[in-house]
Amino acid sequence: IPKPFDANQPKTIRLYPLSNYTFGTKDAQPEEDPSVSSRLERLEKHYKEHGMRRTCEGILLCHEHKTPHILMLQIANAFFKLPGDYLLPEDDEIEGFKARLNERLAPVGTQFSGEGVNDEWQIGDTLAQWWRPNFETFMYPYIPPHITRPKECKKLYLIHLPRSKVLSVPKNMKLLAVPIFELFDNTARYGPQLSSIPHLLSKYRFEYV
Amino acid sequence: IPKPFDANQPKTIRLYPLSNYTFGTKDAQPEEDPSVSSRLERLEKHYKEHGMRRTCEGILLCHEHKTPHILMLQIANAFFKLPGDYLLPEDDEIEGFKARLNERLAPVGTQFSGEGVNDEWQIGDTLAQWWRPNFETFMYPYIPPHITRPKECKKLYLIHLPRSKVLSVPKNMKLLAVPIFELFDNTARYGPQLSSIPHLLSKYRFEYV
Ligand SMILES: [Zn+2]
Ligand SMILES: [Zn+2]
Ligand SMILES: [Zn+2]
Ligand SMILES: [Zn+2]
Numbered sequence: 001i002p003k004p005f006d007a008n009q010p011k012t013i014r015l016y017p018l019s020n021y022t023f024g025t026k027d028a029q030p031e032e033d034p035s036v037s038s039r040l041e042r043l044e045k046h047y048k049e050h051g052m053r054r055t056c057e058g059i060l061l062c063h064e065h066k067t068p069h070i071l072m073l074q075i076a077n078a079f080f081k082l083p084g085d086y087l088l089p090e091d092d093e094i095e096g097f098k099a100r101l102n103e104r105l106a107p108v109g110t111q112f113s114g115e116g117v118n119d120e121w122q123i124g125d126t127l128a129q130w131w132r133p134n135f136e137t138f139m140y141p142y143i144p145p146h147i148t149r150p151k152e153c154k155k156l157y158l159i160h161l162p163r164s165k166v167l168s169v170p171k172n173m174k175l176l177a178v179p180i181f182e183l184f185d186n187t188a189r190y191g192p193q194l195s196s197i198p199h200l201l202s203k204y205r206f207e208y209v
Numbered sequence: 210i211p212k213p214f215d216a217n218q219p220k221t222i223r224l225y226p227l228s229n230y231t232f233g234t235k236d237a238q239p240e241e242d243p244s245v246s247s248r249l250e251r252l253e254k255h256y257k258e259h260g261m262r263r264t265c266e267g268i269l270l271c272h273e274h275k276t277p278h279i280l281m282l283q284i285a286n287a288f289f290k291l292p293g294d295y296l297l298p299e300d301d302e303i304e305g306f307k308a309r310l311n312e313r314l315a316p317v318g319t320q321f322s323g324e325g326v327n328d329e330w331q332i333g334d335t336l337a338q339w340w341r342p343n344f345e346t347f348m349y350p351y352i353p354p355h356i357t358r359p360k361e362c363k364k365l366y367l368i369h370l371p372r373s374k375v376l377s378v379p380k381n382m383k384l385l386a387v388p389i390f391e392l393f394d395n396t397a398r399y400g401p402q403l404s405s406i407p408h409l410l411s412k413y414r415f416e417y418v
Binding site (some may be wrong): 001002003004005006007008009010011050051052054065066068071087089090091092093094123124125126127128129130140141142144148153155157180181184185192196198199200201202203 | 211212213214216217218219255259260261270274275276277298299300301302305332333334336337338339343349351353354355362364366382388389390393394398401405407408409410411412
């Protein structure tokens, strides 16, 4: 009998099939900033008023063919991003994050009802932090040397999806289930943050139901 | 006052300066296999006799200038690897791993004495798993689709170094403290496993003493 190999590991994560989730649409949510420079200007204004910007994003997992898939938003058939956003300065971290997830993905009105529609988001482990040392586009998975006041910290959390759930996607976005092997070693297409998700998840074992 | 931003995060890790550690040398430890193909042949033999090979490696952290550094072995002025090795089939996981760390890095005889010489290794969280689906060199941070019997699983653990410790390095190797920013985005020099260490550590906050 082979010896066990599961010491010091986090709890096994249960994943449900993609087909358990229902996808609707809702009004478009245009980008707040027309350009990178105006986004960085707004960050600078935020920093002067409120200090470091706090951004929260969720890694929402399901499976197909017993392979983990990550739910990602694709905007204008171009770039990808995780559901989530920056917190308002006065927001509590977890409550503010849930509110941002609902703005992005919760169904509106009485379009849907039943199991999973009103379920709370279950926010799991922090998986990564990315730091923006300056009012520039570069972010790093550590605070670079001699940087004492980063301008933004983006945290990635594992989100435990319930058995079923209704998600409504803004009309200018698509929600795609991207398999983990598609992200691995694919910085060219997904950028440094999304392509590192397989590394962040590799400590877990998954149960596919 | 800025709002907190520390929900769902692991405990802060305390790092000591590199200068707290004492480095000695001991007899060379040549590679067990003269070539990649003989290494894979030995793996195949192991798999037939004992099932999946279990390999454990440690991420040993200290700091310089308040930047985390990872202690890595460099062999023959060429490739880098983390301290650790495969477990013997009959080994318990954690005890076997500690024995392999001691073989590699513990001082021998009465060369040293005092604080930290006989400290046990403190094995922390599992940070990553890499799977070898076939008797080939490729490993992945997930089990690829349709692979039911991986041939090897390599686990990376965080090792909590004590305030001070004596480490003895085999003569054919160097122990280098590599700063985290040197590994980031540097697959070309360090390979996919070592260059992903900054991602694995990014969820932690560090205390530099
Ligand atoms: Zn603001
Ligand atoms: Zn399939
Ligand atoms: Zn064997
Ligand atoms: Zn310095």
